[in-house]
Amino acid sequence: MSEPNEPKAAPHAVRDIDWIMAVLPHRYPILLVDRVLEIEPKKRIVAIKNVTINEEVFLGHFPGKPVFPGVLLIEGMAQAGGLLLLHDLPDREGKLLYFTGIEAAKFRRPVVPGDQVRFEVEVLRLRSSFCKVAGRALVDGELAAEAVLSTAMVDRGGRA
Numbered sequence: 001m002s003e004p005n006e007p008k009a010a011p012h013a014v015r016d017i018d019w020i021m022a023v024l025p026h027r028y029p030i031l032l033v034d035r036v037l038e039i040e041p042k043k044r045i046v047a048i049k050n051v052t053i054n055e056e057v058f059l060g061h062f063p064g065k066p067v068f069p070g071v072l073l074i075e076g077m078a079q080a081g082g083l084l085l086l087h088d089l090p091d092r093e094g095k096l097l098y099f100t101g102i103e104a105a106k107f108r109r110p111v112v113p114g115d116q117v118r119f120e121v122e123v124l125r126l127r128s129s130f131c132k133v134a135g136r137a138l139v140d141g142e143l144a145a146e147a148v149l150s151t152a153m154v155d156r157g158g159r160a
Contacts, residue, residue: 014036017034020033020035020083023086023092024086025096025156026079029057030075032049032072032075032076033049033079033080033083033119034048034049036083037118039084039087041084041087041088042084042088042123042126043084043122043123044123045080045083045084045087045119046080046118046119046120047076047079047118047121048116049076049117050117051112051115051117052113053114055113057069066112068115070145073107074149076117076119077119077135078099078149078151081121081133082151085097085153093156094157095153095154095156096156097131097151098151098152099149099151100150102147102148102150103147103148104146104147105146105147106145107145108143108144108145108146109142109144110144111139115139116139117138118138119135119136120135120136121134121135121136122134128153129153132149132150132151133148133149133151134147134148134149135147135148135149
């Protein structure tokens, strides 16, 4: 905990979709982060996803009762984590992050069209090419999903 007079490190400013697309290789229909609200490099990120009825996934999940798939909430957490990990990497264009593990995934409430999902991701362990993060997906302050994710950073041109 910091001392009362010690200045608190301010999170980086909001990042828009242009910045997100410059950092992540994902594109429609799998890009699941619309905006970054806060970044503390190598520590935490807060990002949002606006869920609309226009999402292609709702054609089949489920007709007449649209529910955003839990696996896509996990993917959104992973993408937010990817933005955090690649944020200030000087050679990020040459890197990719692969999932290496998902632990303790829990789904607490459905996410439906009209919801805004807030992804909160925090670094638990960071090594040169491996990372473990804790992610949460919230809607209106209510926990929708949570998981611990592990990733490996690889060269984009190389094999896994």
